[in-house]
Amino acid sequence: MHFIDLKSQYTALKPAIDARIQRVLDHGQYIMGPEVAELEQRLAAFSGAKHCITVASGTEALLISLMALDLKPGDEVITSPFTFIATAEVIVLLGGVPVFADIEPDTCNIDASKIEAKITPRTRALMPVSLYGQVADMEAIQELATRHGLPVIEDAAQSFGASYRGRRSGALSTFGCTSFFPSKPLGCYGDGGAIFTDDDRLAQACREIRVHGQSKRYFHTRVGVGGRMDTLQCAIVLAKLDRFDWELERRRALGARYHALLQGVPGVGLLAVRDDRDCVWAQYTVFVDHRERVQQELQQRGIPTAVHYPRPLHLQPAYEALCCPDCCPASVHASQHVMSLPMSPDLTEAQQDEVVAALREAVAAAARTQELA
Secondary structure, X not given: OXXXXXXXXXXXXXXXXXXXXXXXXXXXXXXXXXXXXXXXXXXXXXXXXXXXXXXXXXXXXXXXXXXXXXXXXXXXXXXOOOOOOHHHHHHHHOOOEEEEOOEOOOXXXXXXXXXXXXXXXXXXXXXXXXHHHXXXXXXXXXXXXXXXXXXXXXXXXXXXXXXXXXXXXXXXXXXXXXXXOOOOOOOOOOOOXXXXXXXXXXXXXXXXXXXXXXXXXXXXXXOOOXXXXXXXXXXXXXXXXXXXXXXXXXXXXXXXXXXXXXXXXXXXXXXXXXXOEOEOOOOEEEEEOOHHHHHHHHHHOOOOOEOOOOOOHHHOOOOHHHOOOOOOHHHHHHHHHEXXXXXXXXXXXXXXXXHHHHHHHHHHHHHHHHHHO
């Protein structure tokens, strides 16, 4: 069994993907070819945002957004410590300071009620993360940001396609940034990402920054980076878009089925999904005790698992000086208990039943081992 089944997805989409790739090979415009503009138009329409700017990765999307906001050394950006390292990394690379607000224990998304206490005169932006495929409480965060005159960047690397109060992830704030890393809900076959915004000025800044700050060839109006998304990767995402609505429905259905099958299982805690939003389950993640032992038991039964994430950012050696170790207890607790199970649109119900049965046995076996220790 695959943790993420990209092979079955390719088999289903092979004619479309191969044709898209061949078209790029035929025209030979590997950088900023016509597929780039086509993808940007389709993604903007899908998300509901006015502008989409494709970039080289989800990390570049965050970095370029902060550069467009002219983040200065010493500026603070409030974000979650329970996320992939790129969320804080881009802030530090620009000389900024990540300030960590703790998460909601049941969703693992940033707790909007804990943000305001972190705001100082040096706060320049808010960067909530929409983790595991569920959007953070963006309306509460946006209201807070408006009161304090702050832009908001949604790190939507795991939530593209998810909805929040009738609107799509990525189109809920000043910027939305997503990733097309292969394991994401909408993935390419390498690195790729996109920035979404309704602001014309910021969109133009992002377009210039991604091509080394050029407003026209060899005329550099700002400092930039080499942040373009390759034409071949855009072509692959275009082919995958044709099946994306079906894949999102499958992810929601499989997530709901996992929830139903695991409800009340001793030793297994479920993530909450708020009533005003859905989840596209970039990872199907549960809480377990004795995680290492449970993972070993599952591995022996042929069930792959992963941990997203085993150490929160404020406890990472490169970042621990930024925050006291006790500042985000919910993030620490989550890091010690989260475990992700196989999830992809092509996962079958029979495979899901196999995972659930193995998890029940693994959790019980781990508990027995702990009692005997």
